[in-house]
Amino acid sequence: xxxxxxxxxxxxxxxxxxxxxxxxxxxxxxxxxxxxxxxxxxxxxxxxxxxxxxxxxxxxxxxxxxxxxxxxxxxxxxxxxxxxxxxxxxxxxxxxxxxxxxxxxxxxxxxxxxxxxxxxxxxxxxxxxxxxxxxxxxxxxxxxxxxxxxxxxxxxxxxxxxxxxxxxxxxxxxxxxxxxxxxxxxxxxxxxxxxxxxxxxxxxxxxxxxxxxxxxxxxxxxxxxxxxxxxxxx
Amino acid sequence: xxxxxxxxxxxxxxxxxxxxxxxxxxxxxxxxxxxxxxxxxxxxxxxxxxxxxxxxxxxxxxxxxxxxxxxxxxxxxxxxxxxxxxxxxxxxxxxxxxxxxxxxxxxxxxxxxxxxxxxxxxxxxxxxxxxxxxxxxxxxxxxxxxxxxxxxxxxxxxxxxxxxxxxxxxxxxxxxxxxxxxxxxxxxxxxxxxxxxxxxxxxxxxxxxxxxxxxxxxxxxxxxxxxxxxxxxxxxxxxxxxxxxxxxxxxxxxxxxxxxxxxxxxxxxxxxxxxxxxxxxxxxxxxxxxxxxxxxxxxxxxxxxxxxxxxxxxxxxxxxxxxxxxxxxxxxxxxxxxxxxxxxxxxxxxxxxxxxxxxxxxxxxxxxxxxxxxxxxxxxxxxxxxxxxxxxxxxxxxxxxxxxxxxxxxxxxxxxxxxxxxxxxxxxxxxxxxxxxxxxxxxxxxxxxxxxxxxxxxxxxxxxxxxxxxxxxxxxxxxxxxxxxxxxxxxxxxxxxxxxxxxxxxxxxxxxxxxxxxxxxxxxx
Numbered sequence: 001x002x003x004x005x006x007x008x009x010x011x012x013x014x015x016x017x018x019x020x021x022x023x024x025x026x027x028x029x030x031x032x033x034x035x036x037x038x039x040x041x042x043x044x045x046x047x048x049x050x051x052x053x054x055x056x057x058x059x060x061x062x063x064x065x066x067x068x069x070x071x072x073x074x075x076x077x078x079x080x081x082x083x084x085x086x087x088x089x090x091x092x093x094x095x096x097x098x099x100x101x102x103x104x105x106x107x108x109x110x111x112x113x114x115x116x117x118x119x120x121x122x123x124x125x126x127x128x129x130x131x132x133x134x135x136x137x138x139x140x141x142x143x144x145x146x147x148x149x150x151x152x153x154x155x156x157x158x159x160x161x162x163x164x165x166x167x168x169x170x171x172x173x174x175x176x177x178x179x180x181x182x183x184x185x186x187x188x189x190x191x192x193x194x195x196x197x198x199x200x201x202x203x204x205x206x207x208x209x210x211x212x213x214x215x216x217x218x219x220x221x222x223x224x225x226x227x228x229x230x231x232x233x234x
Numbered sequence: 235x236x237x238x239x240x241x242x243x244x245x246x247x248x249x250x251x252x253x254x255x256x257x258x259x260x261x262x263x264x265x266x267x268x269x270x271x272x273x274x275x276x277x278x279x280x281x282x283x284x285x286x287x288x289x290x291x292x293x294x295x296x297x298x299x300x301x302x303x304x305x306x307x308x309x310x311x312x313x314x315x316x317x318x319x320x321x322x323x324x325x326x327x328x329x330x331x332x333x334x335x336x337x338x339x340x341x342x343x344x345x346x347x348x349x350x351x352x353x354x355x356x357x358x359x360x361x362x363x364x365x366x367x368x369x370x371x372x373x374x375x376x377x378x379x380x381x382x383x384x385x386x387x388x389x390x391x392x393x394x395x396x397x398x399x400x401x402x403x404x405x406x407x408x409x410x411x412x413x414x415x416x417x418x419x420x421x422x423x424x425x426x427x428x429x430x431x432x433x434x435x436x437x438x439x440x441x442x443x444x445x446x447x448x449x450x451x452x453x454x455x456x457x458x459x460x461x462x463x464x465x466x467x468x469x470x471x472x473x474x475x476x477x478x479x480x481x482x483x484x485x486x487x488x489x490x491x492x493x494x495x496x497x498x499x500x501x502x503x504x505x506x507x508x509x510x511x512x513x514x515x516x517x518x519x520x521x522x523x524x525x526x527x528x529x530x531x532x533x534x535x536x537x538x539x540x541x542x543x544x545x546x547x548x549x550x551x552x553x554x555x556x557x558x559x560x561x562x563x564x565x566x567x568x569x570x571x572x573x574x575x576x577x578x579x580x581x582x583x584x585x586x587x588x589x590x591x592x593x594x595x596x597x598x599x600x601x602x603x604x605x606x607x608x609x610x611x612x613x614x615x616x617x618x619x620x621x622x623x624x625x626x627x628x629x630x631x632x633x634x635x636x637x638x639x640x641x642x643x644x645x646x647x648x649x650x651x652x653x654x655x656x657x658x659x660x661x662x663x664x665x666x667x668x669x670x671x672x673x674x675x676x677x678x679x680x681x682x683x684x685x686x687x688x689x690x691x692x693x694x695x696x697x698x699x700x701x702x703x704x705x706x707x708x709x710x711x712x713x714x715x716x717x718x719x720x721x722x723x724x725x726x727x728x729x730x731x732x733x734x735x736x737x738x739x740x741x742x743x744x745x746x747x748x749x750x751x752x753x754x755x756x757x758x759x
Contacts, residue, residue, distance in 0.1 A: 053636070072636075073636040073637060074637075075639075091627040101620075101623065102623050103638045105639055
């Protein structure tokens, strides 16, 4: 299987704290890979390091055959990586339409993308002229994912899509992520193991800033000892 | 209808506060004649407009870049002095165009130089040394040639040729140009070639420095997307420099004989553009390395403000001087003060007769009009353009904007330059009404800060509302200082003394912040 993204043993400092102490992740093309681990293990920092928002001080990151570590964030993103941050960081002062428009890159085709987006999230079409402040939590999450879909991204980094959402909405979100993974590769951070198990084909477990285990999700599901030890879930 | 009521409920405190403030200013009519009230209102608008030009730029910069630019008042003052010089002494500015064009042209070539530096394939130690050698050579060359370039300039030390005298003569309607200074014992071609070569070398070494720091991998082919555009910019700027050099005297004379209204427009445009350039330069060279160190930034802008004041004193001298009003607003005699619009247009009156009182056309009509135009233009820029969308998004979450593949740094430079440009425009605009002094920016920055605290620090409508309130408050207190307020239970009318004028705006700020801790339009964090 060809890897779209390969993170090799990266170390990241935030201030004086050595947050990532050797994380390696392989993301096979066309599949969903889940980053698992406890709170504060370094999952979000791993996503941010890939994008260069918290640049790694050591290690390599290879995205579709090119080394991207050390480049500026906007450069990395423009190579085709979409980012859906945790806490649904949409632009509250911008309308839904503007939130989508701002993600459009040069010679982008917003209209055809919008058709796909409205198909995935029919709610957004109705809300298109509302400012971001007026959206509910679930709607904001949909908008955050939709925003990452506007540009032709090969890879989506999605951070905690189910956090703080009602079960019905989580269902919707999962269907949407599953559908869009048919066209793009996804690297997902997910606290909720049940959600991750249903969505992802591959997993990487991060524990105290190190990647400790990775493989097929189907294997992990049988391995209750590992789940108990690293995820504290049954 | 339903949404209107909802919107009202949501911002109930805001609406009540605004209504109370409006009521207070309307009630002020009780204590004075209608004529005084209207004129005071217009004066408040005028002060508010100038404050807004400083406050809006300051708030845009603070909102997006998180930089408290304490030099903003000084930049306002520099704008006024630069505008005055273009207006009263166009010859000096025409003289400066050629060297400036050569210098900027060379810097436009930096993308090309970076390519060249990449191809040099120098060894590590040579790559580290040659930019320094180039820099030294460039500075020597420029130091040898630039002072030989003749500049017809005023002299603050010699009274007859000082800005004060120039300003005095200009106020009498006599714009005097001294004889152009000739080249002294050196051929013009040598000096011009030297300046151009020096600037080119300077830009080349600076490109070498940036090459030295970046560890980005080399691009393999030089001719692949070669920066042809910068070569084009370079050639056209050098051409402009040479043309201005050849036709120096005719251009100066033409500008000198131009109507002062046109000259004032040119001065406004020129000072704004120079402000934009100065802002961009300041952001790229000084602010950018300090984004991660907010305290250093604060000290830097504070220091720059002091340095700016001293530089202005060195060039223009310490004494205050005036800037004549453009002829469009300076008519007197027959038909003035104007009683109708037709009169005003025909006689270009400096004053209008309104309800029996006199309103100054420039101060009380023109300045607020420019303020409103700028308010609308920047509003459209923010709301209707892609850049504006990026600015609004960036104020909220810079990291996310960057993660969308947008180069936020470039937008930072743009916003900083725009903010400084607005301050410089404010300076030129305030020149004829306030007069020029090296301290004129400090008071205004304080006013602008109070206005922003009232309106909400990073809110654009807040900057407008706060500036207006500060302007109105000051002018009403000044007016009451003259006529006195009749308060109940007091036999004598209360006359606010001049020191109460700045105190009143601070009091207004305290009251507003007690009711609305975020300011009128500020957003809760």
